[in-house]
Amino acid sequence: MKSHSDAQQVNAFVDGEMDLASQLEMEERMRQDAGLREQVEGLRQLQETIREGADYHEAPAELRKRVATLTPSKPTARSHRADMAVAIQRWLGWRPTVASFGLMAVLAVSLNLAWLRSSQDDRLLDDVVASHVRSTLGQHLVDVASSDHHTVKPWLSSKLDFSPPVNDLQIPDSVFLGGRVDYLDGRPVAALVYRQGAHVVNSFVWPSAGKDSKPSFSAERGFQTAHWSQAGMNHWVISDVNVEEFKAVVRAVQLAEGER
Amino acid sequence: MSDDENWRRFELLALPHVDAAYNLARWLTHNDQDAQDVVQEAVVRAMRYMGSFRGDNARAWLLQIVRHACFSWLKENRPAERLALDDSDESLQDIAAPATDEPHSVAMRKADRLQINQAIAALPAAYREVLVLRELEDLSYNDIARIADIPVGTVMSRLARARTLMRDALTPVARPVLRTVPRSTQAGRTT
Numbered sequence: 001m002k003s004h005s006d007a008q009q010v011n012a013f014v015d016g017e018m019d020l021a022s023q024l025e026m027e028e029r030m031r032q033d034a035g036l037r038e039q040v041e042g043l044r045q046l047q048e049t050i051r052e053g054a055d056y057h058e059a060p061a062e063l064r065k066r067v068a069t070l071t072p073s074k075p076t077a078r079s080h081r082a083d084m085a086v087a088i089q090r091w092l093g094w095r096p097t098v099a100s101f102g103l104m105a106v107l108a109v110s111l112n113l114a115w116l117r118s119s120q121d122d123r124l125l126d127d128v129v130a131s132h133v134r135s136t137l138g139q140h141l142v143d144v145a146s147s148d149h150h151t152v153k154p155w156l157s158s159k160l161d162f163s164p165p166v167n168d169l170q171i172p173d174s175v176f177l178g179g180r181v182d183y184l185d186g187r188p189v190a191a192l193v194y195r196q197g198a199h200v201v202n203s204f205v206w207p208s209a210g211k212d213s214k215p216s217f218s219a220e221r222g223f224q225t226a227h228w229s230q231a232g233m234n235h236w237v238i239s240d241v242n243v244e245e246f247k248a249v250v251r252a253v254q255l256a257e258g259e260r
Numbered sequence: 261m262s263d264d265e266n267w268r269r270f271e272l273l274a275l276p277h278v279d280a281a282y283n284l285a286r287w288l289t290h291n292d293q294d295a296q297d298v299v300q301e302a303v304v305r306a307m308r309y310m311g312s313f314r315g316d317n318a319r320a321w322l323l324q325i326v327r328h329a330c331f332s333w334l335k336e337n338r339p340a341e342r343l344a345l346d347d348s349d350e351s352l353q354d355i356a357a358p359a360t361d362e363p364h365s366v367a368m369r370k371a372d373r374l375q376i377n378q379a380i381a382a383l384p385a386a387y388r389e390v391l392v393l394r395e396l397e398d399l400s401y402n403d404i405a406r407i408a409d410i411p412v413g414t415v416m417s418r419l420a421r422a423r424t425l426m427r428d429a430l431t432p433v434a435r436p437v438l439r440t441v442p443r444s445t446q447a448g449r450t451t
Binding site: 007008010011012015017042043046047049050051053054055056057058059060062063064066067070 | 275278279281282283286287292295296299300303304307372373375376377380391394395396400401416417419420423424426427430
């Protein structure tokens with residue numbers, strides 16, 4: 001039984017290199033054969049002794065330095081001067097590459113963030129347009145119809161967890177129609193409704209976590225929109241008036257809030 | 261693939277295994293300075309071959325090159341030792357293995373560090389190589405076969421033999437006792 005291949009089997013067993021069938025067979029044999037058990041145990045002890053006792057030679061610092069100064073262009077450079085030149089060359093050669101990788105990573109992240117942000121804004125823009133269209137199509141333009149902002153503001157405050165700025169707009173042809181509670185950006189918001197000539201203007205307001213920002217204008221499906229943050233409030237204004245009038249409306253909303 | 265790219269891949273994949281490279285070279289050449297030279301030579305070769313590296317198991321790949329560089333070095337500097345590496349397993353067993361392959365059942369006493377290191381260093385290079393790769397690098401039989409460029413069966417026979425030699429070297433007291441007891445289980449075996 002004690003052939004060369006048998007000894008190899010015991011070794012393979014100890015090394016965990018047996019296939020499952022052979023391993024099960026070996027375990028079965030070990031149950032019946034005390035000598036085999038002792039062989040396995042002896043080998044395990046030997047293995048443990050070697051692993052614990054033998055020196056593992058880690059690369060000395062000198063070797064690491066030598067390896068580090070090797071370059072693909074001058075792999076056999078041995079002299080110190082050549083090594084220095086090579087090291088400098090490598091330094092110069094690699095810094096820009098590393099830097100450009102870093103820059104690319106930063107760019108990629110910021111582009112992603114910008115993309116994420118803009119896609120959020122896009123979704124919000126869609127919601128604003130949809131809300132505006134709904135309000136003009138249906139009967140539900142305002143919840144509280146009043147040209148008196150002293151009536152509208154308490155009403156909105158009672159329906160919302162914040163107190164929106166409610167003001168008349170100090171521009172010609174502007175009529176304050178009232179307010180309603182709408183739903184945007186995953187939360188209830190205040191919608192202030194104005195008539196600008198023949199056009200309806202919806203001005204949405206809700207608390208902002210971000211910093212103040214300047215109005216950002218865009219045209220979407222024939223509607224003029226602008227959004228900005230001011231005094232801790234997000235503002236989205238939308239209307240189908242022409243661009244010049246719309247800008248005047250936005251300025252008026254900004255001004256009215258500024259005076260508050 | 262450009263040299264720069266090769267170097268970058270090398271830095272990323274192979275350089276972390278410079279310890280393993282040095283450890284193998286150190287055990288095969290027996291001394292620090294030679295091991296360093298061999299590893300440096302191997303690194304130069306490895307960078308040259310980086311383009312052909314497919315990306316699986318960088319450590320085995322690097323060790324294969326280191327092992328080859330050790331070979332070349334031994335050929336030049338230690339022709340006697342290289343003989344042992346090139347010899348067939350049969351003749352190796354004749355030269356270096358008077359003991360049986362059967363693991364002794366005697367519990368081995370804890371050997372001290374010096375004794376263990378000396379025992380490994382005294383192994384013929386072909387055995388030392390597989391033992392170091394198995395016990396110190398914890399590599400699989402397949403990886404060892406690839407690195408040493410031998411079939412898995414040869415890895416198994418060399419490893420079994422290497423362990424037998426190690427056990428014999430580390431249990432000097434137990435050996436004569438076993439050999440002089442005529443009715444022990446070894447009695448019937450010729451060696």
